[in-house]
Amino acid sequence: MRKVIFDTDPGQDDAVAILAALGSPGEIDVLGIVAVAGNIPLHHTANNALRLVELADRDDIPVFAGADRPFTRRLVTAEHVHGATGLDGPDLPQPSARLREGHGVDFIIDTVRRNPEKSVTIAALGPLTNVALAILKAPDIAERLEAIVMMGGAYFEVGNITPAAEFNIYVDPEAAAVVFASGADITMLPLDVTHGMRATPSRIDAFRRIGNKAGAAVTAMLTFSETYDLQKFGWDGAPLHDPCVTAFLLRPDLFESRHINVEIETASALTRGMTVADYWGVTDRAKNAVFVRSGDADAVFALLAERVARLP
Numbered sequence: 552m553r554k555v556i557f558d559t560d561p562g563q564d565d566a567v568a569i570l571a572a573l574g575s576p577g578e579i580d581v582l583g584i585v586a587v588a589g590n591i592p593l594h595h596t597a598n599n600a601l602r603l604v605e606l607a608d609r610d611d612i613p614v615f616a617g618a619d620r621p622f623t624r625r626l627v628t629a630e631h632v633h634g635a636t637g638l639d640g641p642d643l644p645q646p647s648a649r650l651r652e653g654h655g656v657d658f659i660i661d662t663v664r665r666n667p668e669k670s671v672t673i674a675a676l677g678p679l680t681n682v683a684l685a686i687l688k689a690p691d692i693a694e695r696l697e698a699i700v701m702m703g704g705a706y707f708e709v710g711n712i713t714p715a716a717e718f719n720i721y722v723d724p725e726a727a728a729v730v731f732a733s734g735a736d737i738t739m740l741p742l743d744v745t746h747g748m749r750a751t752p753s754r755i756d757a758f759r760r761i762g763n764k765a766g767a768a769v770t771a772m773l774t775f776s777e778t779y780d781l782q783k784f785g786w787d788g789a790p791l792h793d794p795c796v797t798a799f800l801l802r803p804d805l806f807e808s809r810h811i812n813v814e815i816e817t818a819s820a821l822t823r824g825m826t827v828a829d830y831w832g833v834t835d836r837a838k839n840a841v842f843v844r845s846g847d848a849d850a851v852f853a854l855l856a857e858r859v860a861r862l863p
Contacts, residue, residue, distance in 0.1 A: 553697075553800060554580045554670055556659060558617070559793075560589030560677030561599040562637050563772035567855060568676055568702075568793040569600075570765050571801075573607040574858035578801055582662055582671065583613040585655035589677035589722055590629045591637040593619040596677075599638045601646035606768060607862050610648040617655030617681035621723035629718060632779045640775030641768040659685040663692040674800065675701035676793040678719050683726035686733045693733040700800060702793045703727070704813065704826030705742035706842070716824030717742050720815065724824040728815040731839055738841040739813065740795040741826065744806065748795055748848050749788030750777055757856045765862035791852075798851045799843065805854070806846040812836040 555572065559565045572579045584604065586597035597616040604612045620626050633639065651658070659681065663671050673696060675682055686693050703719035704727075705711070712718040720727045731737065750773045759770040777789030784790075799806055812834065816825040828842055 552578060552580050553672055554582055554666060555672045555674050555800065556582050556662060557584045558587060558659070558673055558675045558677065558681050559584060559600065560587050560591070560596045561603060562590040562596070562633055562677070562793065563640060563776040564791055564793040565590070565676045566599070566603055566638060566772055567769055567791065568674070568797045569603050570607060570769065570862060571794055571797045571855045571858040572674070573604070573609050574861040575801055581612050583615065583658055585615045585617045585658060585681055587617045587677045587681045588619050588626050589719065590633050592626065592628060593617070595637045597650055598646065599636070601648050601650065602638065602643045605646050605648060606643060606765060613651045613658070614648070615651050615653060615655035615658045618684060621678065621680055622683070622725040624723065627712070627722050633776060638772065641771035643768060656681050656684045656688065660689040660692055663695050664689070668695050669697045672697045672800070673699045674796050675699055675703070676796060678722040679703070679726040679730045680723045683729035686729060686735070693735040696735050698736040698738060699730065700738045700796050702740045702745065702796050704739050704828070706826060706828035706830055708742035708746050710825070711742060713824070715822040717826065720826055721824030724815050724817045728817055731813055731815055737839065738799065738808070738843065740799060740843045742790070744843045744846050745792040745795050746790045747845060748791045748851055749786055750791045751788035754788065754852045757852065758859060761856065761860045763860065763863055765859050769859055794855050795846065795851065798854055802850070802854055805850050806843045808841045808843040810838045811840065811842050812838050813840045813842065
């Protein structure tokens with residue numbers, strides 16, 4: 552069983568990733584959830600994490616608040632995609648559970664140190680601010696981690712918030728640069744794979760047909776959040792980004808990847824947040840990330856629906 556800390560900024564797609572993991576207790580032991588500012592400000596992302604664990608009847612899972620702003624930048628958010636709360640769509644009640652005391656960064660450090668080496672994975676679904684702060688505060692955890700499996704970046708699909716940058720990296724490129732230089736085992740699921748994971752009407756309907764609370768919530772989330780992307784891309788379904796992390800944790804065989812060097816652009820005003828991926832090996836820079844290029848979309852959506860079906 553894989554021990555996982557979710558670092559997240561929910562966000563409807565984050566919500567599906569977390570719910571699918573909570574529906575996989577035989578394979579994923581969710582040690583805790585740490586909220587970060589990203590899709591929406593921190594007070595919303597932390598509250599949304601609490602709403603999700605209660606939806607799954609798993610309020611035993613500790614939820615912590617982390618960083619409320621990027622390292623050096625003004626926070627950029629995405630209410631235009633996710634709505635004012637980040638989980639617009641379903642009518643989820645306000646949580647009765649409360650955030651745990653302490654900072655989420657300290658929870659990450661303490662948890663990684665408390666567990667055996669190479670036994671804890673960070674599933675990073677938002678900007679990498681918390682992860683970078685933890686590494687800077689406790690550099691030893693980079694080698695103690697089993698892996699950092701993250702949604703972020705792009706190469707062939709370039710950007711979704713600017714012409715050159717993917718949102719999670721763009722929000723805090725300095726934090727991303729720290730993480731990619733840390734020596735940790737990193738797997739990134741960029742837009743290059745997530746743009747192929749399209750929530751078509753039939754795939755959304757599979758969640759509706761489950762008939763449980765979680766399936767109904769996922770249906771409402773995806774129906775709401777896809778509106779922006781359907782207008783933007785004109786595709787038959789909106790990309791489903793963050794659940795690719797959970798799917799990869801469960802079934803890495805569903806994806807194709809390559810071990811390469813990835814550097815983060817922090818200086819250029821034009822390409823801030825770009826993940827410069829040496830996909831063709833044209834430099835001698837050290838390989839520091841597994842770059843996931845593609846995946847089996849039908850199998851991924853079937854897996855996600857199967858796991859959400861196990862929830863209340």
